[in-house]
Amino acid sequence: MKNCWVALKKPLIYLAPMSGVTNKAYRQIVKRFYADLVFPEFVSVDALHFDSVKTLEILNFDKCEHPIIAQLFGVKPEYFYEATKKIARLGFDGVDINFGCPAPKVAKNGGGATLLSDLGLCREIIQATLAGAEGKIPVSVKTRKSYQKTSVRDFCKKISDLPLAAICVHGRSFEKPYLGKADLECIREAKTLVPFLVMASGHAHTPEAAKETLDFTKCDGLALARGTFGRPWIGRQIKEYLTSGKYSEPDDGEKIKIMLEHAKLAGSSQFIEMRKVLAWYVKGLPNAAKYRNQLVRVNSLAQVEKIVQSILLNLPPACDCQK
Numbered sequence: 001m002k003n004c005w006v007a008l009k010k011p012l013i014y015l016a017p018m019s020g021v022t023n024k025a026y027r028q029i030v031k032r033f034y035a036d037l038v039f040p041e042f043v044s045v046d047a048l049h050f051d052s053v054k055t056l057e058i059l060n061f062d063k064c065e066h067p068i069i070a071q072l073f074g075v076k077p078e079y080f081y082e083a084t085k086k087i088a089r090l091g092f093d094g095v096d097i098n099f100g101c102p103a104p105k106v107a108k109n110g111g112g113a114t115l116l117s118d119l120g121l122c123r124e125i126i127q128a129t130l131a132g133a134e135g136k137i138p139v140s141v142k143t144r145k146s147y148q149k150t151s152v153r154d155f156c157k158k159i160s161d162l163p164l165a166a167i168c169v170h171g172r173s174f175e176k177p178y179l180g181k182a183d184l185e186c187i188r189e190a191k192t193l194v195p196f197l198v199m200a201s202g203h204a205h206t207p208e209a210a211k212e213t214l215d216f217t218k219c220d221g222l223a224l225a226r227g228t229f230g231r232p233w234i235g236r237q238i239k240e241y242l243t244s245g246k247y248s249e250p251d252d253g254e255k256i257k258i259m260l261e262h263a264k265l266a267g268s269s270q271f272i273e274m275r276k277v278l279a280w281y282v283k284g285l286p287n288a289a290k291y292r293n294q295l296v297r298v299n300s301l302a303q304v305e306k307i308v309q310s311i312l313l314n315l316p317p318a319c320d321c322q323k
């Protein structure tokens with residue numbers, strides 16, 4: 001088996017799965033700057049069981065995106081077994097299991113983070129996925145700090161003997177899923193409890209915070225999520241910062257040109273999903289609210305190009321601090 005988790009140089013810096021965000025265009029613009037791995041948004045094993053066209057569309061990727069890992073959610077071990085075989089056939093470089101999602105659509109069916117209430121079932125799901133992978137692709141898991149009384153410590157202890165490639169820990173609880181500072185202590189502890197790779201999620205929103213996460217937790221990599229919003233270049237900045245202690249920031253004009261490149265990667269059917277993503281790029285620009293209002297209504301590349309022209313025309317001249 002070719003195991004990308006193990007083969008890639010550490011620390012890994014990669015794009016985490018994000019539902020409604022990490023579509024093909026998003027993955028490719030992030031990868032253009034820097035990402036060791038990319039993930040499409042999670043897909044349901046039940047939907048894969050029924051060969052849902054929408055789900056198969058979500059899983060569509062281009063060759064340039066390798067290594068790419070698919071993430072599954074659901075509750076039925078037999079569906080994980082079957083789905084993993086499909087994921088391997090589709091050419092993915094790995095399969096990941098979601099034990100962390102707090103979203104009602106997943107949690108109300110007993111999936112995602114709520115699975116942590118039944119660690120025996122978590123084990124069964126992992127074993128079924130490993131059996132479906134048949135050693136052809138690596139299996140990893142993603143979870144969070146805690147769900148009710150079950151902590152990531154309990155989860156790690158229950159699964160540490162399984163032949164997993166990696167675990168990604170989001171340092172926030174089910175009850176406070178995205179707010180507040182992520183707890184790095186639980187990630188540091190996870191690193192001492194499992195023999196496989198540990199990835200950190202939840203704090204690396206800047207290069208400085210990325211370094212702090214790696215230094216404190218001693219983990220093997222970082223899953224980037226909201227830190228990439230309007231900043232697909234953050235992976236490259238983190239890489240630069242880790243090697244040289246400094247990093248460069250694109251100027252406003254460059255940022256807007258990157259936004260246009262991003263829009264060009266989206267097919268016409270993806271424009272609705274693209275709207276909010278484009279609006280993230282104008283944060284902090286003069287007249288940002290006006291441009292955001294325009295971008296959240298676009299239906300075509302031509303409309304984005306028009307907005308980009310207007311932004312570029314109205315940008316104040318770049319300050320040349322060397323003069």
Ligand SMILES: Cc1cc2nc3c(=O)[nH]c(=O)nc-3n(C[C@H](O)[C@H](O)[C@H](O)COP(=O)(O)O)c2cc1C
Nearest residue numbers: 016017018019041042142170201202203225226227
């Ligand atoms: C819009 C959105 C969608 C997400 N979808 C997924 C998902 O499909 N699978 C998953 O494991 N995590 C998902 N997450 C969680 C992220 O991967 C990540 O663990 C979390 O946002 C914490 O990292 P951050 O503070 O850097 O954003 C999602 C997060 C956001 C903001």
